[in-house]
Amino acid sequence: MTPRVDTEVGPLRTVVLHRPGPELQRLTPRNADRLLFDGIPWVERAQLEHDRFAATLRSHGVEVLLLTDLLVEALHDDAARTAGIDDAVDERVLGRELGAAVRGQLAGLGPAELADALTGGLTFRELGDGENSLVRRMHGADDFAVDPLPNLMFTRDSSMRVGERVVAAVMGMPARRREASLVALAHAGRPALGGVAHTDPRDPSPVEGGDVLLLAPGVLAIGVGERTSPAGAESFARAMFADGLAHTVLAVPITQRRATMHLDTVATMVDVDAMVVFPDVLDGLEAWTITPGLHISGPEPFRPAAARAMGIDELRALDTGPAGVAAEREQWDDGNNTLALAPGLVVAYERNTTTNERMRDAGIEVVTIEGFELGSGRGGPRCLSCPWERDLPS
Numbered sequence: 579m580t581p582r583v584d585t586e587v588g589p590l591r592t593v594v595l596h597r598p599g600p601e602l603q604r605l606t607p608r609n610a611d612r613l614l615f616d617g618i619p620w621v622e623r624a625q626l627e628h629d630r631f632a633a634t635l636r637s638h639g640v641e642v643l644l645l646t647d648l649l650v651e652a653l654h655d656d657a658a659r660t661a662g663i664d665d666a667v668d669e670r671v672l673g674r675e676l677g678a679a680v681r682g683q684l685a686g687l688g689p690a691e692l693a694d695a696l697t698g699g700l701t702f703r704e705l706g707d708g709e710n711s712l713v714r715r716m717h718g719a720d721d722f723a724v725d726p727l728p729n730l731m732f733t734r735d736s737s738m739r740v741g742e743r744v745v746a747a748v749m750g751m752p753a754r755r756r757e758a759s760l761v762a763l764a765h766a767g768r769p770a771l772g773g774v775a776h777t778d779p780r781d782p783s784p785v786e787g788g789d790v791l792l793l794a795p796g797v798l799a800i801g802v803g804e805r806t807s808p809a810g811a812e813s814f815a816r817a818m819f820a821d822g823l824a825h826t827v828l829a830v831p832i833t834q835r836r837a838t839m840h841l842d843t844v845a846t847m848v849d850v851d852a853m854v855v856f857p858d859v860l861d862g863l864e865a866w867t868i869t870p871g872l873h874i875s876g877p878e879p880f881r882p883a884a885a886r887a888m889g890i891d892e893l894r895a896l897d898t899g900p901a902g903v904a905a906e907r908e909q910w911d912d913g914n915n916t917l918a919l920a921p922g923l924v925v926a927y928e929r930n931t932t933t934n935e936r937m938r939d940a941g942i943e944v945v946t947i948e949g950f951e952l953g954s955g956r957g958g959p960r961c962l963s964c965p966w967e968r969d970l971p972s
């Protein structure tokens with residue numbers, strides 16, 4: 579039977595994570611902004627935190643698939659190798675001659691080394707000796723000939739599973755564009771896992787997984803803001819309806835700024851009828867309701883619209899603490915970005931003490947992990963995980 583994911587909170591069986599690797603080693607104060615990091619992580623420590631996160635999931639009976647393992651396996655296949663290399667080598671940056679040389683260099687690598695190069699990138703210093711190229715001479719030795727993908731560990735954003743379907747995202751930010759094709763490639767090597775289908779390969783409108791919340795079977799919320807555009811939400815809704823994967827899609831406007839880059843930075847589901855929400859947005863959150871045939875109504879307040887679509891009386895909102903500085907600090911540190919292991923059981927960063935306490939007061943069981951280095955890219959347990967299989971909540 580093909581694994582499936584229908585909700586945010588059904589008992590989690592299998593998840594895809596990416597253990598941060600050589601790509602994090604590339605971050606410097608000069609490139610961090612462009613590569614979407616707010617700090618320079620201590621890499622070994624980030625890996626340790628990630629290993630502990632994976633161990634926490636395993637101790638709750640969750641099978642953990644690591645993206646690098648899938649990718650290396652996929653890169654045994656010639657077509658996959660060519661696709662990965664084609665996507666990584668940008669002739670607009672390298673020019674024709676050097677582009678060909680870099681292709682040749684990558685083609686000579688074994689699957690594991692190629693996976694390292696595709697995720698960690700290549701600097702001009704790391705290119706083999708070769709032709710007398712203006713491009714080579716005019717670039718600094720530490721400039722990137724192939725960009726690294728330091729955000730790859732946020733596996734939630736680059737692909738998502740809705741029902742049986744795995745959808746490769748269309749990434750909104752140039753720094754993350756290649757992640758989605760790399761992830762698609764990694765999964766394509768494992769057809770047993772269900773395969774990947776793009777919403778529509780001709781459609782470039784962005785939709786990132788951090789914006790897509792499976793509120794209940796057949797009911798999706800899509801944040802529209804910095805990463806997902808109205809056109810992306812519309813085409814995603816159309817694709818979901820066409821394949822019978824949703825009966826209602828709620829498009830939820832969120833402020834276009836760094837702190838609220840995805841819907842899951844301000845709200846995540848913690849139980850079948852409850853979310854943890856950043857108090858500053860709680861009252862203002864609205865939704866456009868879209869149903870098959872692209873019938874659109876709204877906007878109206880989000881929670882009643884969501885409850886109606888979900889067929890429940892009320893969608894409970896637990897907040898991050900009283901609006902103000904404390905809540906703002908914890909929202910920035912991904913206090914609202916929880917990963918549910920089952921209804922009423924979530925993984926959260928330890929540091930967000932107020933939010934965690936409030937969730938516990940409301941009867942939610944909170945398992946904490948450290949996230950001091952992992953969080954420097956602005957992502958919490960939900961962003962760091964792409965559920966591959968969940969049971970339906972009972």
Ligand SMILES: NC(=[NH2+])NCCC[C@H](N)C(=O)O
Binds near residue numbers: 735754788
């Ligand atoms: N689903 C999420 N909230 N993901 C967080 C992604 C963080 C990443 N550095 C970015 O800016 O893209």
